[in-house]
Amino acid sequence: MNYWLMKSEPDAFSIDDLKNRPDRTEPWDGVRNYQARNFMRDEMKVGDRIFFYHSNCKVPGIVGIATVASEPYPDRWQFDPDSKYYDPKSDPDNPRWILVDVKYERHLDRVLSLNEIKEHAEALGDFALTRRGNRLSIMPVDDAQWDYLLGLEKQ
DNA sequence: GCCAACGTTGGC
DNA sequence: GCCAACGTTGGC
Numbered sequence A: 001m002n003y004w005l006m007k008s009e010p011d012a013f014s015i016d017d018l019k020n021r022p023d024r025t026e027p028w029d030g031v032r033n034y035q036a037r038n039f040m041r042d043e044m045k046v047g048d049r050i051f052f053y054h055s056n057c058k059v060p061g062i063v064g065i066a067t068v069a070s071e072p073y074p075d076r077w078q079f080d081p082d083s084k085y086y087d088p089k090s091d092p093d094n095p096r097w098i099l100v101d102v103k104y105e106r107h108l109d110r111v112l113s114l115n116e117i118k119e120h121a122e123a124l125g126d127f128a129l130t131r132r133g134n135r136l137s138i139m140p141v142d143d144a145q146w147d148y149l150l151g152l153e154k155q
Numbered sequence B, C: 001g002c003c004a005a006c007g008t009t010g011g012c
Helices: A017-021 A035-043 A114-119 A143-153
Strands: A004-009 A025-027 A048-056 A062-067 A099-113 A140-143
Touching: A004 A062, A004 A143, A017 A025, A017 A048, A017 A062, A017 A099, A017 A140, A035 A114, A035 A140, A048 A099, A062 A114, A099 A114, A099 A140, A114 A143
Parallel strands: A004 A048
Antiparallel strands: A004 A140, A025 A099, A048 A062, A062 A099
């Protein structure tokens, strides 16, 4: 099983929004970055676990856990001219933007803020989230980092 | 709201 | 293929 971290702006789509969806599941649409797409298209497997991260908000940080809930499939908004995610260059026979469904698992007992995570940079080792200038919205988390961060939750 | 970082676009 | 211009991300 692989582990991931996925960012979302809570004003746009929060972990509570995910929890309140039918079946607690939502397509992770709107990703328009190739690296992030490649993770969803090529590497994610149903059942993989995800840290749900709130970005661009008062206290950015990990707020909960979700799981990968579908095989990869095309993001339908790329073909909708009225959508802000419309991509006229995407070929319907070979869609450019691929996503997976994500399912709510639980909130963490407390928010693991970016500040706190940074304090543990040494223990976490090379971690995309704390790398300088990082803007990736989907990134891998290794086993040790996953366990370490979950350990922080209980402190 | 500011701005650093960085990805994308498009002219050449 | 280079690179300047531009747009977006996201912390602060």
